[in-house]
Amino acid sequence: MKAVIISKPGKPEVLQVQERDIPKPKAHEVLIKVKAAGINRPDIIQRKGFYPAPPDAPADIPGLEVSGTITAKGPDVEHWQIGDEVCALVAGGGYAEFVCAPAAQCLPIPEGISLIDAASLPETFFTVWNNIFDIAKFLPGETVLIHGGSSGIGVTAIQMVTAMGGKAIVTAGSTEKCGICESLGAIKAINYNEEDFEEKVMEYTDENGVDIILDMIGGDYGPKNINILKPKGRLVMINAMKGKIAEIDLMRVMKNQLTITGSTLRPKPIDYKGKIAQNLLKHIWPLFDEKIKPVIYTTFPMERATEAHQLMESSKHIGKILLQNTETI
Structure with a gap:
């Protein structure tokens, strides 16, 4: 099979197409013939040499989400059949013509969604459910501030929070980008290049603040986040693009009983991710295509992964960037 590999840590140009053996599914795994793969920030970090793949994933083939057709099964796979079309969360190896995925981390293609577009779903939907709904324990009626609202995570979080009875800022x-976010259901979008988000959030909420913040920025966003959380509010970190060190007011944390938490999903065990998959299937998948839809910015042939990474790093995109195997174009 053809696969996009990281030839060495570095810039997007280190991505190369090479021939590799088709992997064989182990117990509780399926082999997927990949139609498309999603591009995510962790892929960029891995390419740069700062986010190594876990031991059970290919060391040099990035890619955390795919869509395609099951072509083989390992032992003890009962729910899925050969020929089923699925999208799946994987620990790596998605930039290839074939990849093995834990059966528990596969989901059917949602109603009304194309097989190609379904590749945009697993990483962001698993991440948003894990952090907003499981960790932050979102309740209907709550207000969630989502930083990076036009990112893949952002457009997913807007739609999921809104569909589940919350309000997204x-x-x-x-x-x-602000206009797109509001068209997806955000009640307020703040242009951080022109306005101070702390001031605007407090102004918009009549000085009440928000219940939950989903932050992928970190750095100097830290103290502002603390200042705009309601009593018993929750700050959930999923990345730290502006730096992992932040100075915060601990007295405010104590006074308002704030929770500061976060997660990384990739190293979590299969059972953990499998439970997220079941929650998505039960609560979110029925909401396609009326209340939730994929937001795809563009799709590249797999051989142009370098250009796809360049676009991701430019932050010019809105929503998801996909790679598609050329035989399906």
């Missing part, structure tokens, strides 16, 4: 980097 977002930050984004341009007027265009």
Whole structure:
């Protein structure tokens, strides 16, 4: 099979197409013939040499989410059949013509969604459910501030929070991006290049603040986040693009009984991710295509993964970037 590999840590140009053996599914795994794969920030970090793959994933083939057709099964796989079309969360290896996935981390293609577009779903939907709904324990009626509202995570979080009875406020980097976020259901979008999000959130909420913050930025966002959380509010970190060190007011944390938490999903055990998959299937998948939809910015042939990474790093995109195997184009 053909696979996009990281030839050495570095810039997008280190991605190369090579021939590799088709993997064989182990117990509780399925082999997927990949139609498309999603691009995510962890892929960029891995390519740079700072986010190594776990031991059970290919060391040099990135890719955390795919869509495609099951072509083989390992022992003890009962729910899925050869020929089933699925999307799946994987620990790596998605930038290839074939990849093995834990059966528990596969989901059927949602009603009304194409097989290609379904590749955009697993990583962001698993991440948002894990952090907002499981860890932060979202309740209907709560207000969630989502930083990076036009990112893949952002457009997913807006739709999931809104569909589940919450209110989403977002930050984004341009007027265009803010408009897209509001069209997806955000009640307020703040252009962080023109406005101070702390001031605007407090102004918009009549000084009440928000219940939950989903933050992938870190750094100097830390103290502002603490200042705009309601009593018993929850700050959930999923990345730290502006730095892992932040100075916060601990007295405010104690006074308002705030929770500061976060997670990384990739190293979690299969059973943990399998439970997220079941919650998505029960609560979110029935909401396609009326209340939730994929937001795809563009799709590249697998051989142009370098360009896809360049686009991801430019942050010019809105929503998801996909790679598609050329035989399916």
